[in-house]
Amino acid sequence: MKFENILIEKSEQIATIIINRPTKLNALNKKTIYELGVAFDELKNDDNTKAIVITGSGSKAFVAGADIAEFSDFDVQQGAELAAEGQDTLFDFVQNLETPVIAAINGFALGGGLELAMAAHFRVASSTAKMGLPEVSLGLIPGYGGTQRLPQLVGKGKALEMILTANMLSAEEALKNGLVNYVTEPEDLLPLCYKLAKKITTNSSSAIAAAIRAVNANYDTDKNGYLVEINEFGNCFGTADFEEGTTAFLEKRRAEFE
Numbered sequence: 585m586k587f588e589n590i591l592i593e594k595s596e597q598i599a600t601i602i603i604n605r606p607t608k609l610n611a612l613n614k615k616t617i618y619e620l621g622v623a624f625d626e627l628k629n630d631d632n633t634k635a636i637v638i639t640g641s642g643s644k645a646f647v648a649g650a651d652i653a654e655f656s657d658f659d660v661q662q663g664a665e666l667a668a669e670g671q672d673t674l675f676d677f678v679q680n681l682e683t684p685v686i687a688a689i690n691g692f693a694l695g696g697g698l699e700l701a702m703a704a705h706f707r708v709a710s711s712t713a714k715m716g717l718p719e720v721s722l723g724l725i726p727g728y729g730g731t732q733r734l735p736q737l738v739g740k741g742k743a744l745e746m747i748l749t750a751n752m753l754s755a756e757e758a759l760k761n762g763l764v765n766y767v768t769e770p771e772d773l774l775p776l777c778y779k780l781a782k783k784i785t786t787n788s789s790s791a792i793a794a795a796i797r798a799v800n801a802n803y804d805t806d807k808n809g810y811l812v813e814i815n816e817f818g819n820c821f822g823t824a825d826f827e828e829g830t831t832a833f834l835e836k837r838r839a840e841f842e
């Protein structure tokens with residue numbers, strides 16, 4: 585599919601999605617959310633993509649939130665639909681994607697932008713990044729999973745402080761609170777993300793998918809994560825990657841996964 589608001593680059597089994605509306609600080613309008621959903625779905629089915637990095641174009645913003653201009657005249661029903669559709673097509677989809685997604689936060693990650701970064705499997709921030717959920721300053725609350733994922737990452741007290749004050753965290757504060765895993769100089773952001781992604785591509789894709797399912801089960805009230813782990817662990821023993829991984833170890837060579 586030809587995209588209008590995103591760019592996709594591929595190199596050495598790593599795909600990069602660039603959200604490309606710099607004049608609107610990469611704000612997520614409906615079309616961008618749709619295109620991102622399609623892009624992630626396409627990459628999910630691409631056997632040659634083993635890790636995905638998502639970032640924003642320009643140096644100012646990752647994503648400055650959902651597009652406020654687009655929903656300013658919505659009613660209750662339209663508001664609920666906006667959140668439900670977005671969660672389903674993009675945010676939950678990314679969280680449950682079995683190809684790891686790293687968010688490279690290159691600037692403002694606000695509202696839906698931080699929610700998208702939090703749906704990714706982990707986050708790296710540029711020292712210039714600023715992160716927050718400012719929805720209450722607009723008479724709203726986060727609608728793309730932010731009230732759930734932020735407490736999971738930073739704890740309930742810090743999450744409520746951020747949501748209720750609408751304050752932004754600096755990159756260093758985000759690092760201290762566990763919201764991001766690393767802070768880099770702006771020019772080192774993508775190289776570090778690619779280094780982490782490259783390491784991921786050397787591991788077993790089937791085991792990585794199982795690990796993501798098991799970790800996510802902890803946050804799914806319908807599932808017992810320990811039981812999911814037992815089943816996923818057991819299933820690994822039936823995979824070609826398990827055979828290759830253990831054989832390579834015993835033969836003192838590097839495993840070559842499919």
Ligand code: COA
Pocket residue numbers: 607608609611648649650651652653692694695696718719722
């Ligand atoms: N939705 C729609 N448009 C947005 C946007 C958003 N979330 N965030 C920024 N933009 C647009 C601005 O309207 C402006 O467009 P214009 O040039 O056509 O007027 C352009 O992006 C640049 O933004 P601007 O506000 O001029 O930049 P700034 O450097 O003065 O401020 C921010 C940067 C991020 C502090 C400010 O843009 C902002 O507060 N954005 C909204 C953040 C937010 O509340 N997000 C949650 C939404 S639920």
